[in-house]
Amino acid sequence: MTHEAGIPLGIRFKLLSDTPQDSAAQVVGDVVIGDHRDLDTLRAFARGCDVITFDHEHVPIEHLRALEAEGVPVRPGPDALVHAQDKGVMRARLQAIGVPCPRHRIVRDPADVAAFAQEGDGFPVVLKTVRGGYDGKGVWVVGSAAEAAQPFLAGVPVLAEEKVDYVRELAANVVRSPHGQAVAYPVVESRQVGGVCDTVIAPAPGLDEELALKAEEMALTIAKELGVVGHLAVELFQTRDGRILVNELAMRPHNSGHWSQDGAVTSQFANHVRAVLDLPLGDPRPRAPWTVMVNVLGGDYPDMYSAYLHCMARDPQLKIHMYGKDVKPGRKVGHVNTYGDDLDDVLERARHAAAYLRGTITE
Amino acid sequence: MTHEAGIPLGIRFKLLSDTPQDSAAQVVGDVVIGDHRDLDTLRAFARGCDVITFDHEHVPIEHLRALEAEGVPVRPGPDALVHAQDKGVMRARLQAIGVPCPRHRIVRDPADVAAFAQEGDGFPVVLKTVRGGYDGKGVWVVGSAAEAAQPFLAGVPVLAEEKVDYVRELAANVVRSPHGQAVAYPVVESRQVGGVCDTVIAPAPGLDEELALKAEEMALTIAKELGVVGHLAVELFQTRDGRILVNELAMRPHNSGHWSQDGAVTSQFANHVRAVLDLPLGDPRPRAPWTVMVNVLGGDYPDMYSAYLHCMARDPQLKIHMYGKDVKPGRKVGHVNTYGDDLDDVLERARHAAAYLRGTITE
Structure with a gap:
């Protein structure tokens, strides 16, 4: 859809895509099939690009920092994008600039979830892995500490938030x-x-x-x-x-x-x-x-x-x-x-x- | 622009283009560089297409008839498209179905142009080669038979039309x-x-x-x-x-x-x-x-x-x-x-x- 919008503006895309079946890969002319998690792939792809942008948030921040350090314009840049990748970083930053958010904190384990609940209005509590979630994935609404085990299994930090009314x-x-x-x-x-x-x-x-x-x-x-x-x-x-x-x-x-x-x-x-x-x-x-x-x-x-x-x-x-x-x-x-x-x-x-x-x- | 409009409809194009610099070739994914006047090129291109359409009128009608005879859906079809390719055929057909057109007839030479002028309100007369004109090319407005030589040089039939007020x-x-x-x-x-x-x-x-x-x-x-x-x-x-x-x-x-x-x-x-x-x-x-x-x-x-x-x-x-x-x-x-x-x-x-x-x- 971004390619579609770029056509009348005279803007031409080069696309890095996981598979040729990807929606964008079906309609863009210049497609490179490759892994967005591989820095060498990203480096090779970036050659000849005036600027790099994204249609998802999953390119590793450290790779984007490496590209940026090598002079590749990345927009949004990694310093901004990290807030869309990591919910813990996002909550901390929004709090720092005074933007109202649900009550929240990083929790260590189910017992800590119970403590978080007690600090506020009790259960239910919303648990989110700080990275990798979308469309409801990586999000749990738990009614007790006993229900709170699963979010911790992935080994990714877990953010607890009040269940907002x-x-x-x-x-x-x-x-x-x-x-x-x-x-x-x-x-x-x-x-x-x-x-x-x-x-x-x-x-x-x-x-x-x-x-x-x-x-x-x-x-x-x-x-x-x-x-x-x-x-x-x-x-x-x-x-x-x-x-x-x-x-x-x-x-x-x-x-x-x-x-x-x-x-x-x-x-x-x-x-x-x-x-x-x-x-x-x-x-x-x-x-x-x-x-x-x-x-x-x-x-x-x-x-x-x-x-x-x-x-x-x-x-x-x-x-x-x-x-x-x-x-x-x-x-x-x-x-x-x-x-x-x-x-x-x-x-x-x-x-x-x-x-x-x-x-x-x-x- | 047709590709752009096809994207949201989920319609994918294969493009036959003269050159990679062509506007459409810059944005379509599946591009074949080839000559639209060559039947074998058209035949090879047509394989795997559900339907063929055009962004110009210059594909030879006889080639389109050949493709159609071989079962390739061509839209608009050659029987229609000939009226956009040949102004003589177009005028004859519109006249036959009662659509008002400027006074016109095919003329043989400058003397015939003078005769055509005399049949109506005299000069100026508009002369058009029946094929190959666009954006004012292949069109002359002549004030006398003496000015009417050039349109006949190409060896293409010439259509005379009244200069419409x-x-x-x-x-x-x-x-x-x-x-x-x-x-x-x-x-x-x-x-x-x-x-x-x-x-x-x-x-x-x-x-x-x-x-x-x-x-x-x-x-x-x-x-x-x-x-x-x-x-x-x-x-x-x-x-x-x-x-x-x-x-x-x-x-x-x-x-x-x-x-x-x-x-x-x-x-x-x-x-x-x-x-x-x-x-x-x-x-x-x-x-x-x-x-x-x-x-x-x-x-x-x-x-x-x-x-x-x-x-x-x-x-x-x-x-x-x-x-x-x-x-x-x-x-x-x-x-x-x-x-x-x-x-x-x-x-x-x-x-x-x-x-x-x-x-x-x-x-």
Whole structure:
């Protein structure tokens, strides 16, 4: 999707991909198949690149530091990216710059989890491995110390957090360039199902204007203080008592910004590319009163073709984004965007299409 | 641009290109460098393609017929495409189906041109080689038989046409699928400078609704009667006496439809791909009251980078589409789209950006 956004800007990509089946590898011209965890692979790949950016956070920080030391522009740089890779580092840093977070601390073992619970309102407690989690993986909600053994098995430090009493999840997406220009997308509501993002509504319905502004400012502050270059997604909890707490950070175009492809003047992908190349940023404002994104998850039936036809025929305004992935149950294989004046209608159209593509409804 | 539109649809391209420098060859993954005039090259290329389509009209019709006879789906097919390749065939066919055209006939030599002039309102007369012309090439406006020698030198049949007294040029863009679904984009005004499209305004300002409807119906009729599959652009003259006459046909995404990338719910490129694959078509309606496209021509200075920065910084809503071509004076190297509620503002922004990129203005 970043390649797609780069085409009109005249920006050409060279891609390092694990496999030729990777979504990006299917559409980019210049593809190197290799392991992003291998420094020599990264070094060879970096030759001839003006700048390096990412569509995931899993390139080892020490390798990025090595590349940077050798003069390769890496954006976002390792000093920023470490906050998206390591939840312990992120929490410590956000606390230091005064950004409100859930109560948290690194815990050593199940007994320490019990101690953490007692320091606050008790169980349940959320446990997260500080590295390697995504889409609900590496996250546990435990009701007692007895349930808290598993997170410690991987040998990765474990972060304990209070289970926040939230009314909904929000996301503040911002983009920042090396020379410090920054833009903020409208704050969106993000609905998760089973720990996986399901629906994003832009802007977040009924969000108090002051709270929205606070969330945008918070994201812009984080981007600046952490030295982020490119897209930063700040996942937020809106608490029952009217506060906003940071849940997670992502430093790349993010699922909570996919709506912008069809709903904003400039998509998150285009602005990420512009930022990474230190080009002036594009207008992040919405083009329609409401835009809804719903993820398309794989269903039981591997061939989506007839569902795809049906959805296009049913709704000629539907914007389908398929990733060219093999369909597996529960796997994100695409998303749909809809936009318009009436939120109920926009929501229904996106949900219907995603459910039809997944095969959970048949009309 | 068609590849770009195919990415979200999950559609993967294989490209036959003359050179690796070709715009499409810079961004498509699977590129074959070869000569589109060579049947064996086409045959080898066609293996493994589900369907073949075009971004120009220059593949020899006899080769397309051979491929079709061998079972390769070619869309638009040669029986349709011949009307976009040969202006003599096109005029005869449009006349047969009752579509209004300028007065015309094939002429043998300068004396015959004089006879053609006398049959109507005299000189000037427009002469066109029936094949191989584009962007004003292969077209002459002659004031006398003495001026009419050159068009006959190429040995290609020459079509004479009355010089139409038109107030402006319009274009009706439609897309038709194999199963007969068709959509019509709003009729646009197309302004030419030196025979080259300069500005397109969507929709055509102040166009009488009845005339707009007539133009759309005319384009839909042509698409149906000629068996077009994919995008059809019908370039039109709006005459001083209130008629609409067909100027040219193009059977591919067309410069007069580039506005749709940022101005319509579904772009001409997306709908061309959808039509060619017999997928349901997308909504062609505009997203903004006004969208303006201005072509970016190369100027004297080959490096557009700082102009590109300036334009992005000046207008964060500007949609730039660069083709990755080397800059040569007068060469189409990109286009810009702008949209909004106020036509004067939208026009000014697009014109300013295009002129700045070309280097004809410096602020």
